[in-house]
Amino acid sequence: MEFAASSRAHLRRTAYLMCGDWERASDFVQEGLIRVYVRWPRLERNGGELAYARKAVVSACLDHARRRSSTERPQEADHTTASGEDVATAVATRQALMSTLADLPPRQRACVVLRYFEDLSVAETAALLGCTEGTVKSQTSRALFSLRSVLSDSPTSEQAEGAVSW
Amino acid sequence: MVNELRELMREASASPPQDRTDLTAVLGRGRRRVRVRRVAIAGGTSLAAGAIALGSLAWTNPAPADLAAAGVPRPAGPTVRLTEATPAVEGQDYRELASHTNDDLDSDNGQYFDGVTDDGLVLFRDGPRSTQLYPRFALLDPATGEKDWLTEARDIGQSQLWAVELSEQRLVLVSPGEPVESGDDLAMALTAHVYDRASDTWDTLRWTGLPATDGPWGARVGPDGRLYVPVLATRGEVPEGGWPMGPDGEADDADAEGDTYDLWSVSLTEQRDVRDEGLRVGAFAFTQDALVWTDSQNGDAGRVHVRDLATGEETSFDPALGERCNLLGFSAAGDRIAMSQYCGTYEGGVRDDRVQVVTTDGDQVMTVQDSGVEGGQLVGGGDYLTMTAYDRATGGTYLYDFEEGRLLRLGDGTSAWNVAAGPAPGDQLLWSTPAGSKVELFGRSGATAHLGEIIR
Numbered sequence: 247m248e249f250a251a252s253s254r255a256h257l258r259r260t261a262y263l264m265c266g267d268w269e270r271a272s273d274f275v276q277e278g279l280i281r282v283y284v285r286w287p288r289l290e291r292n293g294g295e296l297a298y299a300r301k302a303v304v305s306a307c308l309d310h311a312r313r314r315s316s317t318e319r320p321q322e323a324d325h326t327t328a329s330g331e332d333v334a335t336a337v338a339t340r341q342a343l344m345s346t347l348a349d350l351p352p353r354q355r356a357c358v359v360l361r362y363f364e365d366l367s368v369a370e371t372a373a374l375l376g377c378t379e380g381t382v383k384s385q386t387s388r389a390l391f392s393l394r395s396v397l398s399d400s401p402t403s404e405q406a407e408g409a410v411s412w
Numbered sequence: 413m414v415n416e417l418r419e420l421m422r423e424a425s426a427s428p429p430q431d432r433t434d435l436t437a438v439l440g441r442g443r444r445r446v447r448v449r450r451v452a453i454a455g456g457t458s459l460a461a462g463a464i465a466l467g468s469l470a471w472t473n474p475a476p477a478d479l480a481a482a483g484v485p486r487p488a489g490p491t492v493r494l495t496e497a498t499p500a501v502e503g504q505d506y507r508e509l510a511s512h513t514n515d516d517l518d519s520d521n522g523q524y525f526d527g528v529t530d531d532g533l534v535l536f537r538d539g540p541r542s543t544q545l546y547p548r549f550a551l552l553d554p555a556t557g558e559k560d561w562l563t564e565a566r567d568i569g570q571s572q573l574w575a576v577e578l579s580e581q582r583l584v585l586v587s588p589g590e591p592v593e594s595g596d597d598l599a600m601a602l603t604a605h606v607y608d609r610a611s612d613t614w615d616t617l618r619w620t621g622l623p624a625t626d627g628p629w630g631a632r633v634g635p636d637g638r639l640y641v642p643v644l645a646t647r648g649e650v651p652e653g654g655w656p657m658g659p660d661g662e663a664d665d666a667d668a669e670g671d672t673y674d675l676w677s678v679s680l681t682e683q684r685d686v687r688d689e690g691l692r693v694g695a696f697a698f699t700q701d702a703l704v705w706t707d708s709q710n711g712d713a714g715r716v717h718v719r720d721l722a723t724g725e726e727t728s729f730d731p732a733l734g735e736r737c738n739l740l741g742f743s744a745a746g747d748r749i750a751m752s753q754y755c756g757t758y759e760g761g762v763r764d765d766r767v768q769v770v771t772t773d774g775d776q777v778m779t780v781q782d783s784g785v786e787g788g789q790l791v792g793g794g795d796y797l798t799m800t801a802y803d804r805a806t807g808g809t810y811l812y813d814f815e816e817g818r819l820l821r822l823g824d825g826t827s828a829w830n831v832a833a834g835p836a837p838g839d840q841l842l843w844s845t846p847a848g849s850k851v852e853l854f855g856r857s858g859a860t861a862h863l864g865e866i867i868r
Contacts, residue, residue, distance in 0.1 A: 254431065362414055396420070
């Protein structure tokens with residue numbers, strides 16, 4: 247209970263950055279905390295409860311976004327009515343960031359959030375996402391390229407893949 | 413650049429609204445999976461997945477996907493594209509029996525059609541939502557619009573529910589139940605909530621002899637009235653180094669190894685009556701007189717097996733799925749079987765999605781192939797197929813008439829919220845359409861639930 251109370255707020259911020267909605271972020275954190283609860287004795291013994299909780303929350307986000315592996319695929323929005331332009335022109339920088347984050351493929355978004363919000367290393371991010379360090383680098387690079395329009399000091403010229411400083 | 417990104421992400425997430433989640437409820441009291449809001453058929457987290465999936469796709473081209481140009485292979489047998497559909501005409505192709513609109517599901521949960529009873533009443537669910545923490549159920553008469561509210565189901569709490577039987581005698585809803593430890597996976601003790609219509613009472617069933625499951629969504633009631641439950645046996649392995657990256661920059665898990673399940677069955681009246689059916693399956697379904705299953709699912713399907721429930725005689729055949737196809741959905745009715753598949757992503761992010769229909773004898777009937785089509789369900793005793801499409805140009809709900817060989821489009825929008833799902837008798841079917849105002853993440857703020865009946 248103490249762990250859940252102390253970690254919930256931060257995990258919720260991570261989940262929010264990954265899904266763009268506070269209430270849904272709460273759903274993901276609930277999912278993550280339930281998973282932690284189930285495995286608590288083993289985790290506490292190994293001191294890995296926060297890492298596991300983070301992984302569980304990120305997995306909860308990605309599991310449901312992994313569109314090809316779920317027979318429970320949700321329905322999606324009415325794309326005939328959505329207007330990205332309306333959003334991009336009207337919102338402030340933070341909202342623009344969230345909008346651009348939402349446009350990223352889920353694993354690219356996860357890489358950015360884990361690397362620059364959770365401050366995980368490339369190796370830690372790769373371990374959490376179950377992929378190679380090279381994949382983390384390339385996915386992060388692609389994500390940063392997409393995010394460049396929201397970042398005021400970003401270079402105006404196109405950024406080649408792998409041009410990110412690690 | 414990355415420092416600014418760090419700062420922006422911290423600022424953007426620095427002022428969260430109050431978290432209404434009750435930690436005690438989450439972790440201690442019930443140990444059950446708590447959903448605070450929006451418990452649609454696919455669930456709150458799945459709804460969020462809709463937003464993520466939406467964000468992950470580049471909706472830059474409103475034209476229908478060009479499968480041939482993208483290099484998508486054609487399936488074996490007759491193929492139908494969504495672009496061949498004609499708009500369904502109300503009063504001519506179908507009649508609408510009931511509908512209900514939720515204008516703003518983005519702010520709070522709403523009301524749902526959770527299925528239709530064999531005698532034609534809609535199982536209407538209200539909540540759970542912020543001002544009503546637990547769901548209320550009613551049987552809605554489509555003819556009059558009147559709702560007969562059921563006695564409160566105290567044991568249901570805020571669990572996600574799936575209707576598996578809505579008969580004239582009882583309503584059977586399954587929920588994940590309490591989480592239990594099972595290796596590295598989250599497993600749950602399946603729970604059923606059974607409403608007896610004659611006595612207006614609810615009963616909650618948990619079977620101590622039933623192994624934990626990875627969720628309630630595979631459970632089905634057989635023709636013998638027992639609940640058949642798949643228990644995870646083997647999970648397909650992720651290749652070493654992870655899935656390869658597809659042309660859209662996403663991990664592409666086409667041609668995956670499938671998962672298998674051991675089939676168990678339980679009585680819906682006696683909690684000690686639990687039976688290991690001694691059968692390993694992938695996906696499974698019942699027709700009126702047969703049990704149909706595959707070797708595996710959520711990956712390679714293997715062979716399709718058909719057991720005659722009267723004689724016990726078994727046959728099997730190769731359904732001839734494409735080489736890279738993952739079986740994601742399975743439906744059987746009459747003498748037909750519908751298999752929804754994902755078969756890879758090609759140039760320009762064009763997906764090879766298929767709903768393939770074969771007979772229980774193994775003959776190919778037809779395959780609907782397009783980018784973003786799925787959820788094939790046989791309705792009308794197997795005479796019709798419904799499916800949902802998500803592509804910008806072709807999004808909507810479709811109905812295929814096997815006898816006429818024609819494809820109808822019931823609506824040209826796909827709702828972010830699935831507010832109508834569950835069993836429906838005869839020629840009736842449920843679907844959702846978008847409603848309400850525009851919102852950033854989900855396209856529209858609400859959704860309309862529809863109950864219709866096919867006009868033959």
